[in-house]
Amino acid sequence: MEAGSVTEAARNLGVSQPAVSKMLRQFERDLGFQAFAREKGRLSATGEAIALYNEVERAFVSLDYLQRFARDLRGLRQGHLVVGATYAASTGWLPGVVSRFLQEFPGLSASLQVMQSPKVAQAVATGHVDLGIVQFGLKGQQVHQAHLLSVEAVCVLPPGHRLAERKCVRPTDFQNERFIALATVDRYRNQLDTLLQDRGVTRRIQIDTPLASTACAFVIEGMGIAVIDRLSAEDNRYRGIVIRPFLPRIIEDLIVVTPVRHPVSRIAGAFIGHLHRHCPSGHRPASEVRQIV
Secondary structure (H helix, E strand, C coil), X not given: CCCCCHHHHHHHHCCCHHHHHHHXXXXXXXXXXXXXXXXXXXXXXXXXXXXXXXXXHXXXXXXXXXXXXXXXXXXXXXXXXXXXXXXXXXXXXXXHHXXXXXXXXCCEEEEEEECCHHHHHHHXXXXXXXXXXECCCCCCCCEEEEEEEEEEEEEEXXXXXXXXXXXXXXXXXXXXXXXXXXXXXXXXXXXXXXXXXXXXXXXXXXXXXXCXXXXXXXXXXXXXXXXXXXXXXXXXXXXXXXXXXECCCCEEEEEEEEECCCCCCHHHXXXXXXXXXXXXXXXXXXXXXXXXX
């Protein structure tokens, strides 16, 4: 079809003219219809041959596209990443990490799904997300768990508050203070509640909210003080809040979870490496990766 004659086709293929003629005869037997009309020693394509040639061209174009798509996947120039994360991680530093990753690989796209830690692990185990970031270790979940970093709790105060003059804040400082508390399921709050109860400290919970960023907004409005994770506090410093260390230290781990049932994708693996390289400064990174099934 492209060479215009059997002789030219044979030359292009590097075979003899009789070999090409034999291939054509076999080809037509396999098709079950005549592909070329033979007139005065010349071949002319039938309508059926032209229609078949057009389909073959489309098939080759599709194969070329698939090859290019596979190369793009290999080079992280094509693909979609789905990350599940807790509220604490997703409302703070994580969007910046994801943004830098997409800037490094502009051909990729991403989804960030926010949910509680057990739901994140379940989504990873069932394949609904590629990887997850949870706030604590999970037992009984079919996922690999690898420590990312440890984050301490800090006290968040409005400007001019009496405790803003302290270098650090302790449980006894909260006696009768108006307080913005995190949700009852939050592990920072649970540890703080236990500390205050053990020391006989009574605080006045004015408002409770599941989001640390909302707690900071209430703090700057003068509704009380709060104890939240340092990552969220630093991300909300622009509001004008005052951040002070809290003693004794309350520390929670951020953990990366990946599926057990199938290998991590190239995109997810690259993003995990990116996460470790961009751990927020001032926090304790993992000294080693622990995998727990």
